[in-house]
């Protein structure tokens with residue numbers, strides 16, 4: 609395969625929602641615990657999240673003062689494979705809106721902590737943001753003019769960075785882009801026994817009809833079910 613193998617790993621409600629208050633209620637704790645345990649046990653080369661999820665989970669809205677950075681030409685910045693860590697947090701951030709304070713994820717969970725950040729950008733990113741990323745030692749690649757071309761991004765992640773397997777960990781919007789690009793090879797769904805709000809987002813925004821085969825199903829305590837499908 610000319611791109612990394614992609615496993616979409618998510619916590620969902622019974623009605624297939626992936627955002628909203630249900631995730632933070634005590635009834636969802638068991639599902640979340642299993643989700644993080646599986647995230648670690650997959651031993652993938654890293655994880656992908658959309659800009660909104662990265663902001664909510666890791667950067668918390670901080671942004672650098674770009675006037676301090678010189679603009680840089682819009683070309684990929686990829687250190688040599690030897691200089692790369694082998695464990696990655698891949699941010700789908702088309703406009704370059706994420707402010708990182710380090711080139712690694714800071715998190716106690718070894719499934720996330722110390723992952724080397726990679727920014728996937730489009731030509732909409734401010735050239736001074738590239739100056740900032742480079743000064744931080746954060747690799748970045750370009751894939752598309754306005755929207756990120758998923759296949760082109762994945763081709764670079766595999767061929768220029770040697771990444772073979774990635775967990776796609778939401779949210780709904782980035783998952784939808786991957787589904788429509790026919791780039792979801794496997795689904796790992798930890799289903800919490802709850803119904804979400806009508807306004808919460810589905811597993812895939814703007815989904816397309818797609819068929820999968822059930823590979824495995826497991827029942828856990830407190831009514832949690834894990835469903836594993838492959839393309």
Ligand SMILES: NC(=O)c1ccc[n+]([C@@H]2O[C@H](COP(=O)([O-])OP(=O)(O)OC[C@H]3O[C@@H](n4cnc5c(N)ncnc54)[C@H](OP(=O)(O)O)[C@@H]3O)[C@@H](O)[C@H]2O)c1
Pocket residue numbers: 617618619620625626627628631657658659660661662664700701702703705754755756757758777778779780781782783785809
């Ligand atoms: N249930 C779970 O397991 C789980 C896991 C993760 C997250 N979540 C939840 O998901 C929610 C966030 O999800 P979300 O759907 O709102 O957002 P998201 O998918 O995290 O991020 C969406 C943003 O990512 C950028 N993006 C991603 N792919 C792109 C592409 N191919 N082309 C252009 N832009 C692209 C865009 O950024 P710009 O807006 O900058 O253009 C887009 O608005 C949070 O509430 C979080 O709690 C749940």
